[in-house]
């Protein structure tokens with residue numbers, strides 16, 4: 001894809017912004033992105049996202065809009081809904097959420113009253129902010145009870161059951177942002193049903209793998225599913241809320257409640273360009289090669305985890321069943337690994353590990369995954385090369401340890417930054433990374 005010809009107008013009207021866009025294109029092209037919640041959309045998705053649908057207001061739903069001129073907006077919204085229903089085998093879909101967090105807040109709005117008890121996996125244990133984290137408004141408006149993982153990084157189902165029985169939550173979330181195992185949806189359903197709770201699966205991370213058949217779907221066990229559309233699903237930034245058959249059996253008004261939570265309760269006009277682009281991504285997800293991609297994500301993640309382990313790195317839980325893994329870097333040392341990798345042209349994020357001995361600000365691990373490398377066409381052979389780079393970078397941070405004192409930390413990290421920026425081994429790896437990235441382009 002020739003980006004420059006797609007940017008000829010902005011080049012003339014806003015050269016400053018044009019330059020930043022070119023810089024970001026180069027960053028994405030020539031560095032290796034291991035953040036497991038990111039992906040590379042297709043040129044078709046980008047075209048839909050840049051389309052004239054961004055010009056239109058259309059509060060309401062197909063056939064019931066508050067503004068005129070929505071005859072084509074109605075068609076793209078219906079088309080996108082139908083594609084999502086088919087792929088995820090659900091009864092009802094709302095494709096208007098601006099992203100995952102608003103989608104999740106709409107679920108609360110639809111099925112809870114302020115002050116109701118809700119349950120979710122702790123953020124420090126691989127859950128998501130919006131599942132009732134103390135840092136999120138969801139814990140301000142609802143009484144949040146959080147469950148955790150064991151040392152192996154698996155959800156502690158005994159704790160889930162005990163907390164559900166003790167607290168009788170109105171809503172239970174099942175779904176993760178930093179978790180490498182397959183969740184026991186059946187057991188979650190038994191627990192939620194036993195206390196009469198709504199069970200909502202947040203499948204944001206795994207949506208592409210569910211669509212492509214390389215990860216089990218929670219559809220038959222839960223009442224609601226939410227997702228973002230820009231992670232493994234490989235669409236534009238956006239969100240969807242889905243109501244399952246089981247959901248309608250529990251509450252025949254559930255679809256209506258979800259729709260009215262999104263509009264008029266929480267959002268205004270839908271982002272129609274985003275909906276068009278989600279539709280394009282869903283059409284791509286129905287193609288056979290998407291299934292190959294979905295399978296390869298998992299194969300690559302397994303290969304990467306195994307190679308890291310054989311090089312002596314500590315992968316939480318001894319491997320992965322999904323697209324991502326957590327690596328234990330030692331107490332408070334995730335930040336060193338993330339920053340050193342940045343210098344080497346490899347991007348990932350520091351992350352807490354189960355029972356983290358440090359704090360969420362200076363966590364002990366990193367989170368990494370394979371969706372982008374897989375989209376670029378890399379396979380198991382390349383995963384070995386990537387694991388080798390990760391180990392070489394890890395060796396460069398061996399001498400660094402986070403000081404206990406908060407003030408000392410800032411000066412120490414500044415000094416660390418200077419040292420790694422001048423590190424010759426990291427610069428060498430950066431060149432090797434660039435070479436591989438040139439072989440596996442993003443467009």
Ligand code: DSN
Nearest residue numbers: 036037100128177178
């Ligand atoms: N920020 C996303 C992630 O990185 O997993 C979750 O919303």
